Amino acid sequence: MPRKPSQKKVKEKLLNIGGEVMLRQGYNYSGIEAVLEKAGVPRGSFYYYFKSKEDFGLQVIEQYARQVGSDVDQFLNDQTLSPLTRLRKYFEIMCEKFERDRCRGGCLVGNLSQELSDQSDIFRETLDSILSAMSTRFKSCLKQAQAYKEIPSDLNVEDLADFVLNSWEGAILRMKVTKNTAALRMFIDTIFDRVLGNRIS
């Protein structure tokens, strides 16, 4: 007889499936019942794990952000590559991933930022701090690239890190509409060859 899955595993499963459903349908349009059904979890137990749909949505976002953050860290901490090469490689790998996903879904944090920023302060604040934390990761990498003399020392890496992040979200948005990765490739080329390019005297 199979053992009952632990409560921690059930909760994790609900958060993962919630992430998949919200990536496709957004928050408002995602039904808790569909998530429970897909997870094979009885309806009654939802409120054992979560206080409300809002609580669930916030935890879905936080779990997604932890996962993406840890992926980014893995790339940006790769000491075998130069700082700028690490960052470029991250975007290139993401581009291949989106290609495999047939340019669907995009970025859950970007999607929900679009959908919920005007509707809910608690969602907006959560998404804001996740995007800030991502920008801080990029900033740290760009600072290392400056120390490594890969980019000019007079560049304002604080602003540039935000510009890179925002433009990346914009490129993902356009990818979803065109259903090809041209926007992502153009983003990579323009950011690394032109914006961060070390071509200024």
Next chain:
Amino acid sequence: MPRKPSQKKVKEKLLNIGGEVMLRQGYNYSGIEAVLEKAGVPRGSFYYYFKSKEDFGLQVIEQYARQVGSDVDQFLNDQTLSPLTRLRKYFEIMCEKFERDRCRGGCLVGNLSQELSDQSDIFRETLDSILSAMSTRFKSCLKQAQAYKEIPSDLNVEDLADFVLNSWEGAILRMKVTKNTAALRMFIDTIFDRVLGNRIS
């Protein structure tokens, strides 16, 4: 006794109010009834003007795109300014507009691209061609800037126009989350001083 508004005016009113409602709530979450109520139009007459909610949504997007397109054209055809100054001025005026709107709403085309690209091919294709048409406007302005020697002649203005548009959409997304226009100002500075900056030997 006031004259009955013409059918054309009623339809226009429904499309404008539809645009306002969808800018705030997205497409899926916007109810036709709320739009009709706000417009003071009886429920029964909706299907006189539109075949379905989808038909209404598509016409809302097209009317919005016509309006934005005509605004952009007005700026980009201003022969009293240099091509690059015209483009920069457009973004600066939009930045002030978003500031007045307290960084709410954003861009209807960007919002619905995010929401609907994976759900409906007809919406996706409509949004795709609107974004392409906007990119073509930017491209034409950048070509004039090349002829005017404001930007290097070897820049690929086709790709850059798309990059500018996508990054602008990304900056608007971030503005919605942070509820300030720092992302828009950073976009303007980085695009005009760095990406299009004529600083290459």
